[in-house]
Amino acid sequence: MQRYFISKDNWQDHSLQVLEDDYHHIVHVMRMTIDDQFIGNRYDGQSAVCKIIAISDDAVEAIVIEWLTETTELPISITIAQGLPKGDKWEFILQKGTELGAKHFIPFQSSRSVVKWDSKKLKNKLPRWQKIVKEASEQAHRTKVPTVDSVLSITDIINASCDYDWKFFAYEETTRAYHASKLYDYISKVNKGQSVLVCIGPEGGFSENEASQLKHAGFDAIRLGPRILRTETAPLYVLANLSFYFEEMR
């Protein structure tokens, strides 16, 4: 069943209004009509089967048929901090990372990032990134939409990292300046309900200086399997494995 995230201003106790883009999608793309059903999802994670009772020129009116108890959110809270990659890879990571259960995304300006974002460019990008994670959440049947930060520096990431229970960075075993642990050995120490900050370099990885900063700030160096993954594949590998460990093995 089609799912829409509806902001809390448009919910009453057992009814809701769908406006703007979602209105357009229901009426013009899905061509739904009176009595058709969809899943309405509040941003706090509560969701319900809803039935359309009226369609006007700019709003779909619906009532709640049944509140749902869904368990599609990963039982740990994962933040992906990613050195800004080239081209459309960041948007790819947002979409696929949302499908795979990430809670929060932070792009950061890494010394090897080819892309540089100024604040003017960013102003347009942030709403687009939020739209990508909202739509990916709807498609993946998630009950919560991940959040996306503006572009930070590695120092910002390090300052923010004290709010997390666990933090590690992806480190290519081939460079060997630090001993990298296996992902399994690391995540087997994490408990449900905890938060994990995963830091991934851009194409070319972290500079020595960045790796050293992260190590000093208490991040562990973790290898992601025996093959060398591209920057945009690395977060998906981590998320898929955390899903496997916390959702499928138990």
Place this chain on the structure above:
Amino acid sequence: MQRYFISKDNWQDHSLQVLEDDYHHIVHVMRMTIDDQFIGNRYDGQSAVCKIIAISDDAVEAIVIEWLTETTELPISITIAQGLPKGDKWEFILQKGTELGAKHFIPFQSSRSVVKWDSKKLKNKLPRWQKIVKEASEQAHRTKVPTVDSVLSITDIINASCDYDWKFFAYEETTRAYHASKLYDYISKVNKGQSVLVCIGPEGGFSENEASQLKHAGFDAIRLGPRILRTETAPLYVLANLSFYFEEMR
């Protein structure tokens, strides 16, 4: 170190010639010169550190400095059979699936595939697909290049499936026509050295008829975590988890 797969015709006992695209890459992209080193990889999986001893107008001559013993190949043999998806998603699956360790790829014409390939179109596509998996293998530091089939039918897949130790298809729990097992429960029965055929539907999944055909042919229905993954994310989820289980947990 840069890696190149070199066909066996261009290897002698302890020397080799690099021609054509790889010649171009070494000379014009990497701008290597005499005494520079790269990893030469035979298609049988054997690899060596090689040193350039001469560069002519159309060939790089190199000698073997050291034969390598590398373990970057997944210890199980995974084939991804994928209902042809839209746009450039198939090429995306080939690239990312290669990074994540797949051994073989089979695209198939599924009843819900929007894309149709005729034999003329395919003639141009197959060399392109083989180039994608070769380049992705080099980038990922694999020692073997996966193979890619031409487009098959679901009947062809079923006929070929008796050659595999294990076979399953990805099945959305939400549809519930069959009981779908958890991926962990399934792969914990697989042993190293065995072969697994993973069958994934296109956008919209398998038709009822296809799911029924696969069930009758002995394929198990497997769910891929609690969220609904896009067709191009599903094979990456499976491969990342098989890597985690067989390479990182042990």
